[in-house]
Amino acid sequence: MTTALDFHFDFVSPYGYFAAEHVAALGQGLGRPVRFRPFHMRAVMKEHLGVTQALADLPLKGGYIRRDVRRTAAFHGLPYAPAPTAGFSSVNASRVFTLLAPLDETRAQAYALSVFRSHHAWGRSPNTWAECVALAEAAGFAASDANEATHGARARAAYQQATQDAVAAGVWGTPSFVLDGELFWGFDRMDFIAQWAQRHTAA
Numbered sequence: 001m002t003t004a005l006d007f008h009f010d011f012v013s014p015y016g017y018f019a020a021e022h023v024a025a026l027g028q029g030l031g032r033p034v035r036f037r038p039f040h041m042r043a044v045m046k047e048h049l050g051v052t053q054a055l056a057d058l059p060l061k062g063g064y065i066r067r068d069v070r071r072t073a074a075f076h077g078l079p080y081a082p083a084p085t086a087g088f089s090s091v092n093a094s095r096v097f098t099l100l101a102p103l104d105e106t107r108a109q110a111y112a113l114s115v116f117r118s119h120h121a122w123g124r125s126p127n128t129w130a131e132c133v134a135l136a137e138a139a140g141f142a143a144s145d146a147n148e149a150t151h152g153a154r155a156r157a158a159y160q161q162a163t164q165d166a167v168a169a170g171v172w173g174t175p176s177f178v179l180d181g182e183l184f185w186g187f188d189r190m191d192f193i194a195q196w197a198q199r200h201t202a203a
Helices: 014-030 041-049 059-074 091-102 107-121 129-138 148-168 186-200
Strands: 005-009 034-038 175-180 183-184
Touching: 005 014, 014 034, 014 059, 014 107, 014 175, 034 091, 034 107, 034 148, 041 148, 041 183, 091 107, 091 129, 091 148, 107 129, 129 148, 175 186, 183 186
Parallel strands: 005 034
Antiparallel strands: 005 175, 175 183
C-alpha cells in the first residue's frame, strides 16, 4: 500500500493556503495520495511552544510576515486579498472538515480549498457553522453530512484528536508535511520534499 503524503495545516495560515494550492501537484509528482489534516495551530502554539500571540502580531516578525505573504502570493500568481485574520476562527471550518473527510476525501479537499480561498483570496471568512456547511454543499456534500446538532460533538472530538495526532507526528507549525515518517515544515519546503523522496526511494 502506497504511503500517503500528510498535509497538516490551519486554515488561518496564508502559507497553508499557498501550500493547499500546490499540494495536489506535489502528491501527483511523488505518486502518493495526499491526506489533508487540519489541526489547531493556536492550541499548539500556546500549549507546546509557549507562544500566546499570533505570529503576525509579534514585534518585527509580524511586519515581515505581512509583507512576505503578499510577495509570495504575487510570485506564485495566487490571488491574495484576505479578510482580517483577527476576525477569523478556523475552528468551525476544521471541525466540519473532520466530518466530511471520512465520507469523501476528494470532495473534502475541495471544501478545504474553498475555505482557504474564501478567507485568503476572497475576503470572506467562513466563521459560522452555517457558512462552512454552505461551502460543504458547494463541494457536493449534503447539509445533513455536517449537521451541527447531530454531529457537532463528534466533530469537536475529532478535531481535538487531529491536533493531538499532529503533535504526536512532531508537527508544530503550519503548513507541515509528513512523508514516510519524515517531517517538513513550511511552504518553501515543498520542492525539497520531492527531492528528498527521490533520494529516500533510491536508498
